[in-house]
Amino acid sequence: MVIVNVEGAIRKNDKWLIIERSKKEEHAGGQLSLVGGKVDLEGNSSDILERTVKREIYEEVGVNVKDRLNYVHSTSFVTGKGEHVVDIVFLCEYESGEAFCKSPDEVEKVLWLTTEEIVTHSNSPQFLKQSIQHADMLVQNQ
Secondary structure (H helix, E strand, C coil), rough: EEEEEEEEEEECEEEEEEEEEEECCCCCCEEECEEEEEECCCCCCCCCHHHHHHHHHHHHHHCEEEEEEEEEEEEECCCCCCCCEEEEEEEEEEEECCCCCCCCCEEEEEECEEEEEHHCCCCCCHHHHHHHHHHHHHHHHH
């Protein structure tokens, strides 16, 4: 079985909405990350990835993003428990809400950081740096 995970690269005023994952989190606990989560099984449905990323962003940090999402890239990895995960990142346009740690079991801290701050941050894993660099290139080419 493969787990499908989605993440949102949310940009506002040349900064990205980044979270510090709760230290309780099994995968990448205490590290910086984009906001997102696992896709739930829904049977036959449409726009499941888009709805999931929007829901996860609101549930975790209280921010709404606009309906138009742009695909950034996808990766795969294996968790410490041996679970195979496909991760899909979307570029999201901020719409409303003040970002805060709405889900403290998942989010330790909320930060707005520039691309450079993320890439040089000591707590940024390689997968986050790659996602932000891909998203930043997409923004620059729009």
